[in-house]
Amino acid sequence: MNGLIGQPRYSCTLAAQQTVLAIPKGIPITHAGPGCSSKVFGFAAYGAGFQGEGYAGGGNVPSTNTTEQDVVFGGERKLRDLVTSSMQILNGDLFVILSGCTSGIIGDDVKRIAGEFAAEGFPVVGIESPGFSGNSYHGHELVVDEIIRQYVGPVEPKVRPRVVNVFSVVPYQDAYWRADLEEIKRLLEAIGLEVNILFGYGSGGVSEWRDIPNAAFNLVLSPWVGLGVAETLQELYGTPYLHCPIFPVGAQATSRFLREVAQFAGIPHAEVEAVVAKEEKRFYDYFISLANFISDMQNSIPHELLVVADSLYALGTSDFLVKELGLTLEGLHIIDNPPKNRIPVIEQAARGLGGEFSEALEFHIDGWEIQRHMEEKVGKPGQTVILGSTWESDLAKRTDSILVHLSLPINDDIVVNRSFFGYNGGLRLIEEIYAGIFRKGRISTLTQVQEA
Amino acid sequence: MAINLATADVEPRERRLKAVLTYQGSANDLNERSKTQSLKTTTRPFQQCSDCSEMCASTLSECIRGAAIVTHSPIGCAATSAGDGPLDVVTKARGVESQRTQVICSNIEERDTIYGALEKLRGAIEEAYRRFSPSVIFVQSSCAAAIIGDDIESLTDEMTEELGIPVAAVFCEGFKSRIWTTGFDAVFHAILRKVVKPPRQRQGDLVNIFNFLGGDTFTPLLGKMGLRVNYLVPLADVDTISHMSEAACSAHICETLAGYIATGLEQQYGVPEVKAAAPFGIRWTDEWLREIARHTGREDVVEDVIATEHARIEPELERVKKKLKGTRVYIFAGDSYAHSLTNMALDLGLEPVGVTTLHHDQRTDGDLDSLNTLGHLVAARGDIENFTVCNRQPYQMVKTLRRLKPDLLIVRHMHMTILGTKLGIPTVLEGDVNVSAGYDGVIKLGDRLYQALQTKRLIQNIADHVEWPYSDWWLEEEDDVYRKEGHRA
Numbered sequence: 001m002n003g004l005i006g007q008p009r010y011s012c013t014l015a016a017q018q019t020v021l022a023i024p025k026g027i028p029i030t031h032a033g034p035g036c037s038s039k040v041f042g043f044a045a046y047g048a049g050f051q052g053e054g055y056a057g058g059g060n061v062p063s064t065n066t067t068e069q070d071v072v073f074g075g076e077r078k079l080r081d082l083v084t085s086s087m088q089i090l091n092g093d094l095f096v097i098l099s100g101c102t103s104g105i106i107g108d109d110v111k112r113i114a115g116e117f118a119a120e121g122f123p124v125v126g127i128e129s130p131g132f133s134g135n136s137y138h139g140h141e142l143v144v145d146e147i148i149r150q151y152v153g154p155v156e157p158k159v160r161p162r163v164v165n166v167f168s169v170v171p172y173q174d175a176y177w178r179a180d181l182e183e184i185k186r187l188l189e190a191i192g193l194e195v196n197i198l199f200g201y202g203s204g205g206v207s208e209w210r211d212i213p214n215a216a217f218n219l220v221l222s223p224w225v226g227l228g229v230a231e232t233l234q235e236l237y238g239t240p241y242l243h244c245p246i247f248p249v250g251a252q253a254t255s256r257f258l259r260e261v262a263q264f265a266g267i268p269h270a271e272v273e274a275v276v277a278k279e280e281k282r283f284y285d286y287f288i289s290l291a292n293f294i295s296d297m298q299n300s301i302p303h304e305l306l307v308v309a310d311s312l313y314a315l316g317t318s319d320f321l322v323k324e325l326g327l328t329l330e331g332l333h334i335i336d337n338p339p340k341n342r343i344p345v346i347e348q349a350a351r352g353l354g355g356e357f358s359e360a361l362e363f364h365i366d367g368w369e370i371q372r373h374m375e376e377k378v379g380k381p382g383q384t385v386i387l388g389s390t391w392e393s394d395l396a397k398r399t400d401s402i403l404v405h406l407s408l409p410i411n412d413d414i415v416v417n418r419s420f421f422g423y424n425g426g427l428r429l430i431e432e433i434y435a436g437i438f439r440k441g442r443i444s445t446l447t448q449v450q451e452a
Numbered sequence: 453m454a455i456n457l458a459t460a461d462v463e464p465r466e467r468r469l470k471a472v473l474t475y476q477g478s479a480n481d482l483n484e485r486s487k488t489q490s491l492k493t494t495t496r497p498f499q500q501c502s503d504c505s506e507m508c509a510s511t512l513s514e515c516i517r518g519a520a521i522v523t524h525s526p527i528g529c530a531a532t533s534a535g536d537g538p539l540d541v542v543t544k545a546r547g548v549e550s551q552r553t554q555v556i557c558s559n560i561e562e563r564d565t566i567y568g569a570l571e572k573l574r575g576a577i578e579e580a581y582r583r584f585s586p587s588v589i590f591v592q593s594s595c596a597a598a599i600i601g602d603d604i605e606s607l608t609d610e611m612t613e614e615l616g617i618p619v620a621a622v623f624c625e626g627f628k629s630r631i632w633t634t635g636f637d638a639v640f641h642a643i644l645r646k647v648v649k650p651p652r653q654r655q656g657d658l659v660n661i662f663n664f665l666g667g668d669t670f671t672p673l674l675g676k677m678g679l680r681v682n683y684l685v686p687l688a689d690v691d692t693i694s695h696m697s698e699a700a701c702s703a704h705i706c707e708t709l710a711g712y713i714a715t716g717l718e719q720q721y722g723v724p725e726v727k728a729a730a731p732f733g734i735r736w737t738d739e740w741l742r743e744i745a746r747h748t749g750r751e752d753v754v755e756d757v758i759a760t761e762h763a764r765i766e767p768e769l770e771r772v773k774k775k776l777k778g779t780r781v782y783i784f785a786g787d788s789y790a791h792s793l794t795n796m797a798l799d800l801g802l803e804p805v806g807v808t809t810l811h812h813d814q815r816t817d818g819d820l821d822s823l824n825t826l827g828h829l830v831a832a833r834g835d836i837e838n839f840t841v842c843n844r845q846p847y848q849m850v851k852t853l854r855r856l857k858p859d860l861l862i863v864r865h866m867h868m869t870i871l872g873t874k875l876g877i878p879t880v881l882e883g884d885v886n887v888s889a890g891y892d893g894v895i896k897l898g899d900r901l902y903q904a905l906q907t908k909r910l911i912q913n914i915a916d917h918v919e920w921p922y923s924d925w926w927l928e929e930e931d932d933v934y935r936k937e938g939h940r941a
Contacts, residue, residue: 002575005527005557006583012528027921033595033626035504036528041867043531056921058867059846063501066627071599078497085498085934089847089926101526101596102627105565131526132560132596365559368583394552409531 007367007391009308009335009408010173011043012131016139018044020096021057022171023198024205027092031079031110032100034065036131044136048175048408049415062086066102076108083117083124093206094151096143097126104130111150118150123206125150136173137225137310137336144198144229148212148236157213157237162265164188165196165215165233167226168247169312175410179419184221187254187422190275191262213237217264221247221257223311223349224342245349247316250324250426251283283423293434300443301434302402304328304379308370308388309407310336311346313420317387317406318360319353320426325433327385330377332360333370335407367391382440385433402436404429455644455716455817460605460621462641462712464629466493470814471631471787475841476933479807482839483826486814493630498934502843504626506592507532508635513590513622515539515665515686516693520554520586522576524569524604525594530557545667545884546687554584560596570602577611577619587690588647589619590639598625612646620646630843631811633708633787640713643685643693644720651698651721658682659744660702660723662710666886673731673890676757677741677750697721701747703740705730705885707788707816707823715817727822731889732792733799734762734769735832765891772898773801779905782856783807784849784871785864785882791825793862793882798833800898805856806838808849810865840932846871847922851932853877860901876915878904 017028017040030037041058045051053060062085064070064078079097086095095117099110114126127146129139144167166184169177181200188195196208196215218233218241220226230241242264248257255276262272294301305327307314311334321327338346343363350357364370374395378384381400386392388403390411396403405413406420420429437443456463465471470489474496475482485491506529514521514533523530533555543550558576560569573591580589591608604621611619620642624635660682661670670681679700685693696702702717703726704710714725724747731737738758745754781802783793786809794804816823829836838856842848849871853861861872864882872879880900882888888897920927926934 002572002579003559003561004572004576004579005530005559006555008527008531008533008557010527011531012526014528015531030501033504034502034630034632035507035626037501038503038867039507039528039532043528046867047532053867053870055919058870059500059844060921061501063499065499065502065630066595067630068628071627081497082499089498089923089934090921091923092921101594102599105596105599130596131528132565133562135527 003365005365005367007371009367009389009391010136010337011040012136013129013134013139013142014098014100014131015040015044015136015173016129016143017061017098018057018172019140019143019170020094020098021054022177022200023094023209024203025055025091025093027056027086027090027095028061029083029086029095029097030061030063030100031075031097031103031108032063032066033102034063036100037061037063043409044172047411048172049405049410049413051172051175051415056090056092062090066100071102071106074106074108075103076113079108079110079113083113087122093123094147095122095124096147097124098129098143099127101130101132104128104132114150123151135337137170137338140170140173141225141228144226145232147209148229148232152209152212154236155213157239159216160194160214161216162192163194163196163211163215164265165212165218166198166221167218167229168221170225171199173408174310174313175405175408175415176419176421179417180421180425183419183421183424187258188261191258191272192267193265213239215239217242219244219261223315223346224338225312225336227342227345245315245345246319246353247312248422249316249420249429250320251280251423252324253316253319254422254426255280279423283427286427287430290430290434297437297443300382300437302383302385302437304330304384306331306374306377306384306386306388307406308333308335308374308386308392310334311338313406315349315353315357317420317429318357320429321385322356324426325430329356329360330379330384331374332357332362333373334361334363335365335370337363337365371395400440402433402440404432404436455712455719457641457645457716457720461623462634462637464634465631465637465811465813466629469817472812472814472841473630473843475812477839479826479836479839480830482812482841483830486812486826489814491814496934497936498847500845500847502630503632505624505629505632505635505638506594506626508632509592509622509624509639511664512636512639512685513592514553514555516588517551517687517689518587519690520556520580520584520589522573522580522589522591523555523557523594524560524573524576524591524597524602525557526560526596527557529594530555542665543687546683547668548687551687554580554586556580556583560594565596565600568600568602569597570607573602573604573607574611581615586617588617590622590642591619592622593625595625595627598628618646633811636709637712640710640716644713644716647690647694648697648717648721649694651695653698654700655698656700656748658699659748660684660696660699660717662702662704662713663886664705664709666705666884669886669889669893674744677745677748677753679744679748679750697723699723701726701744703730703744705889706792707825708786708813711817711823718818725818727820729823729825729828730788730792732893733795734891734894736792736795736828737890761891765895768895769799772895772902775902776800776802776898779803779859779901780805781860781862782853782858783862784868785809785862787811787813788825789864789885791829793864794836795829795833796888796894796897797862799894800901802860804836805858806840806852807836808840808842808852810843812841844868847926847934848932850875850920850922851927860904862901873911873914874918874920876912878907878911880904
């Protein structure tokens with residue numbers, strides 16, 4: 001309604017400081033108000049299942065902490081001093097200046113300042129990222145794009161076949177980003193690719209970023225975030241890209257994904273089929289081991305699904321839960337507020353999954369609206385699985401639904417190496433949902449509580 | 453100096469209280485220099501992210517029962533509003549009915565920075581009214597709103613008329629004050645101007661306690677003198693808040709939190725402020741109780757209560773002191789609450805090897821020596837050699853802590869305990885400070901500190917595997933503070 005936001009599920013452009021921190025030895029420098037960086041940490045990291053400051057996040061982030069004087073006289077000199085001292089005090093491979101609203105309105109030129117440092121050979125990038133310019137997803141795409149333009153820059157690609165750059169989940173905003181990226185890398189390596197995963201514990205840091213132009217192709221594993229980056233890379237280095245809008249969860253989608261990637265990469269059929277066969281065998285061995293439980297508890301297993309998540313996780317998880325676990329999709333509430341030109345991409349991806357997906361699809365930025373819609377859709381007590389955030393706790397409690405965290409904020413759960421990606425992710429999601437029945441106290445091995 | 457309620461925005465602490473963010477020296481020296489208000493904040497070329505006034509404002513306003521908050525800002529400022537879960541925990545601890553936060557963000561976007569966002573704000577206020585049926589709406593300003601020049605005050609006045617409930621503007625823009633606790637003052641300023649009503653009749657047994665979301669520990673303490681506690685302002689409803697002018701006196705858990713509103717209430721409505729340090733530590737609790745007894749006509753019972761309480765907790769205190777004997781502690785909190793923690797640490801027989809306060813007010817609202825907690829501390833307990841003022845700044849704190857090597861660290865600030873943990877120092881977050889109030893509070897703090905000491909293996913395990921982002925050059929520099937451009941890495 002009129003662009004208002006209640007129960008926020010993302011932060012602003014400046015939240016991309018977490019994107020910088022997700023690059024090993026990447027250091028953000030915020031040219032912003034005194035609370036901006038700290039708030040981003042509170043929402044996007046601490047509020048993502050208590051992910052901490054890690055190497056140089058949280059309270060360690062350098063900031064000009066805008067004052068009244070800076071607003072009146074400009075803060076460029078202060079920023080120069082901060083960049084210089086940051087490079088002395090902090091060990092970093094890449095320093096990324098991010099401007100906030102104050103700088104954005106008064107017009108400090110952070111790109112020019114970064115350019116001056118870069119001209120002297122320092123690894124400094126400057127990005128206009130005022131909070132009013134967009135949300136966390138926008139910020140992530142902007143920062144990736146600018147690091148490529150300013151830091152990787154115009155080089156002559158030395159293309160190596162089988163090298164792929166991966167653009168997928170948004171670090172921190174997607175709470176399971178770390179384990180997702182590890183698993184994406186593992187599977188792509190299994191089919192014979194060399195992977196620049198770019199973020200997280202499995203990334204080689206700036207050396208991977210420098211290698212971006214040399215990839216044979218780019219993989220956008222996301223409905224829309226990253227498409228802009230792939231377009232940039234095509235323009236800069238002529239690199240082709242493969243767009244897989246469905247984030248695969250479970251056996252069917254993951255096998256389809258691997259085959260598609262292999263075909264695009266020119267990997268022999270036999271190689272990918274060997275991997276698929278091995279992974280599927282393992283997946284179904286685990287899955288079948290649950291058949292006794294499923295048979296005994298059939299009436300206690302919830303069979304309706306409500307999803308509140310970004311387009312990446314929402315489409316991927318619901319695809320699996322509907323097609324492989326047999327749930328009925330009641331609502332698909334998309335929270336990432338995609339730009340207008342990307343909405344058709346998401347709608348098309350949903351249609352591709354089936355009519356029930358495009359029928360359930362709704363876009364919202366106001367969490368209160370989501371709650372209102374869910375209230376109407378949620379079924380009888382114990383019938384529903386809700387994939388959502390801590391904001392959904394109250395509804396889940398009142399309706400005796402099983403809540404599995406899939407979107408921010410996640411303020412009452414711990415996220416370590418959980419992931420719902422791929423074969424392993426599918427198994428993990430099964431575990432979360434079925435174990436949730438016991439946590440709700442509805443059944444035990446002795447008794448199943450049924451509605452009268 | 454009197455509090456000025458004629459202006460829409462509150463005078464920031466650096467001007468009103470001569471607050472500073474930088475100091476290195478001793479407790480005694482800081483106290484002496486504050487008498488002439490001669491200290492100034494040094495601007496440094498390197499600084500790490502601070503917090504802002506809006507965060508402090510939200511902490512108070514969002515948990516007022518029946519209040520709706522409209523954050524007039526881009527979404528990032530509003531993203532951290534509290535969820536439903538945490539409030540259930542705190543309402544249980546307080547023993548009151550559950551409640552939820554009611555926040556809407558006007559979501560200032562790029563085009564609004566050109567054309568202004570007042571119409572959007574009007575829409576947000578109307579929607580908050582429809583959605584929550586609130587008894588008051590607080591409109592919190594932001595850096596973006598202030599710089600584009602939206603006239604929030606006129607709009608909120610207009611909406612007050614239109615909706616028939618107070619719609620109060622809170623001017624808590626981050627860039628306007630370097631001292632984030634100005635945000636507390638900003639909310640209290642709005643409450644004093646727009647919500648509090650003149651008293652209908654005095655309630656001689658009612659004591660205002662300004663606090664955060666802590667548990668109900670003041671009722672057992674003041675109940676011994678037959679007094680009722682009026683917890684303000686989080687979890688209190690708007691009716692309670694509007695009649696805070698009827699209490700016998702006002703006290704608080706921290707001078708930094710509530711000095712402004714306590715002074716304002718005294719000035720506007722004659723509700724006396726309890727002029728003693730907050731009740732943290734045995735002697736400070738004694739003095740605080742005596743002061744409250746004086747305002748409530750309980751002088752006849754207070755000495756009995758104090759003597760009985762001393763006798764009751766003495767064996768417990770000895771038990772805890774024995775366990776903590778010889779432990780060296782560092783305190784990082786406050787302003788004023790760091791003084792309270794130090795006072796309690798000394799009661800527990802701990803050795804305070806150093807104290808850092810997050811800012812320092814060189815004077816109090818009302819200019820009262822009786823509320824100068826640093827002065828009380830120095831007078832009663834002597835000097836503390838390592839005393840600094842620092843607004844978070846891990847790059848500085850890590851060096852101080854590495855040098856002084858305390859056995860324990862007590863922190864009262866979000867996201868700063870990690871400093872101790874990364875160094876292998878068992879660290880306690882002083883979260884709900886109500887728990888530490890009064891006689892039992894000292895014992896409970898002692899027990900929590902001892903429990904933390906038992907976690908040494910976990911903490912050491914973390915410390916053993918931490919990679920610090922700070923350069924060797926920086927860690928080996930003698931000075932804890934970066935003052936000028938020097939070495940280039």
